[in-house]
Amino acid sequence: MNYACYSCGAGSDLRPYGPHGAMTCFKCAMATPERRAEAERNFVQQLDACGASAVVDGTVTGPYPLEHAAPHVRAAIDRTAQASKESAMSPPGAAAQGGKTP
Numbered sequence: 001m002n003y004a005c006y007s008c009g010a011g012s013d014l015r016p017y018g019p020h021g022a023m024t025c026f027k028c029a030m031a032t033p034e035r036r037a038e039a040e041r042n043f044v045q046q047l048d049a050c051g052a053s054a055v056v057d058g059t060v061t062g063p064y065p066l067e068h069a070a071p072h073v074r075a076a077i078d079r080t081a082q083a084s085k086e087s088a089m090s091p092p093g094a095a096a097q098g099g100k101t102p
């Protein structure tokens with residue numbers, strides 16, 4: 001499906017953060033303080049509607065619930081979470097400190 005910015009008609013870099021979720025391009029979304037506030041408000045509203053875990057994948061989709069993510073996206077998220085957990089268990093510098101002799 002082809003989308004266009006509700007304001008200027010541009011067809012790229014669109015997100016559903018315009019009035020009532022209409023597609024808007026970044027330039028139009030940031031054009032005035034009022035539009036920027038509306039875009040931010042709509043983003044947060046969509047993010048909140050996703051529940052405990054949301055995915056923001058950089059596409060025209062906007063935030064969506066983790067359980068609706070494609071398998072390859074979920075696998076990437078799981079790998080990132082695992083790597084984060086492992087680095088939390090051994091913070092940088094821990095090995096160097098442990099290796100020192102008093």
Ligand SMILES: [Zn+2]
Binds near residue numbers: 009
């Ligand atoms: Zn636009």
